[in-house]
Amino acid sequence: MAQPGGFAQTRPAFKHLCICAALLIACATAPMAQPLGELKTGQIRGEYVPPKNPKHRYIHERLMQKRVLERLSEFLAPIKLPRELPIKLEGCNGEVNAFYENGIVSVCYEYIDYIYENAPRKAVPQGLTAQDAVIGPTVDVFLHEIGHGVFDLLQIPVFGREEDAADMFAAYLQLQFAPKEARILMLGNAFLGRVESQQAMAKSLKLKNFANEHGLPAQRYFNSLCLAYGADPVLFADAVTRWHLPAERAEQCAGEYMQIARAFEKLIHPHVDMDLMAVVRSKDWLRFEPQSAAR
Numbered sequence: 001m002a003q004p005g006g007f008a009q010t011r012p013a014f015k016h017l018c019i020c021a022a023l024l025i026a027c028a029t030a031p032m033a034q035p036l037g038e039l040k041t042g043q044i045r046g047e048y049v050p051p052k053n054p055k056h057r058y059i060h061e062r063l064m065q066k067r068v069l070e071r072l073s074e075f076l077a078p079i080k081l082p083r084e085l086p087i088k089l090e091g092c093n094g095e096v097n098a099f100y101e102n103g104i105v106s107v108c109y110e111y112i113d114y115i116y117e118n119a120p121r122k123a124v125p126q127g128l129t130a131q132d133a134v135i136g137p138t139v140d141v142f143l144h145e146i147g148h149g150v151f152d153l154l155q156i157p158v159f160g161r162e163e164d165a166a167d168m169f170a171a172y173l174q175l176q177f178a179p180k181e182a183r184i185l186m187l188g189n190a191f192l193g194r195v196e197s198q199q200a201m202a203k204s205l206k207l208k209n210f211a212n213e214h215g216l217p218a219q220r221y222f223n224s225l226c227l228a229y230g231a232d233p234v235l236f237a238d239a240v241t242r243w244h245l246p247a248e249r250a251e252q253c254a255g256e257y258m259q260i261a262r263a264f265e266k267l268i269h270p271h272v273d274m275d276l277m278a279v280v281r282s283k284d285w286l287r288f289e290p291q292s293a294a295r
């Protein structure tokens with residue numbers, strides 16, 4: 001039986017052991033900050049890897065014709081990085097996915113195909129064309145993965161889940177486009193987000209679904225809408241009236257947008273060439289020929 005005295009003697013030793021162990025774990029798991037080295041603009045390079053599946057040829061041709069990767073590279077050129085960040089459009093053997101791995105952003109043809117499949121065949125009452133419903137999620141998925149890449153290459157500290165931070169990085173950047181373009185992007189994202197939310201809710205959620213490193217589709221949908229409404233409650237007034245952002249969340253959205261804007265200013269802006277940024281911001285990025293989203 002443990003003696004009260006004996007227990008008292010063991011506590012300090014046990015506590016000391018815990019601190020040592022905690023420090024060791026911290027040392028072992030916390031990435032060591034390395035000097036970033038020379039930072040250069042224009043480090044994001046796109047590559048259209050030919051699709052393995054002939055079904056995806058239309059995506060390869062269409063995105064090349066619209067110069068989607070070139071436009072993204074140019075739009076993000078002001079961010080100074082220590083090395084090149086390749087962004088690839090490639091086949092993933094049937095996997096509907098996008099990821100940042102080994103210093104490379106990959107967006108699968110399968111994911112873009114999934115965006116096309118879920119786009120409406122004609123304009124929807126929310127003022128969204130079939131093409132808008134494709135442009136928004138396509139830009140969003142690249143920016144989300146590029147966000148992971150930028151956090152990694154610039155050693156940006158992230159409080160909380162990196163998946164949420166990458167979502168906010170992507171949404172914030174889309175809100176920096178000219179108002180008309182920002183609306184096309186954000187409403188396109190809202191359309192797919194709502195489809196995904198409805199699909200997810202139609203299945204019965206299991207406990208493990210809540211453990212995913214990503215938020216649930218409906219949470220990501222409302223987070224994105226909230227950021228848009230917070231950025232400009234007049235331009236995105238329909239986030240509340242048509243896209244069902246609850247009024248009680250809408251009240252907080254200006255604050256949520258300011259939080260992301262502050263993080264961007266503190267953590268990303270020191271690595272941005274502001275002269276080049278001014279040039280980028282003066283351009284019209286989404287000028288495409290009118291085209292149906294149908295394949």
Ligand SMILES: [Zn+2]
Binds near residue numbers: 162163166
């Ligand atoms: Zn991610």
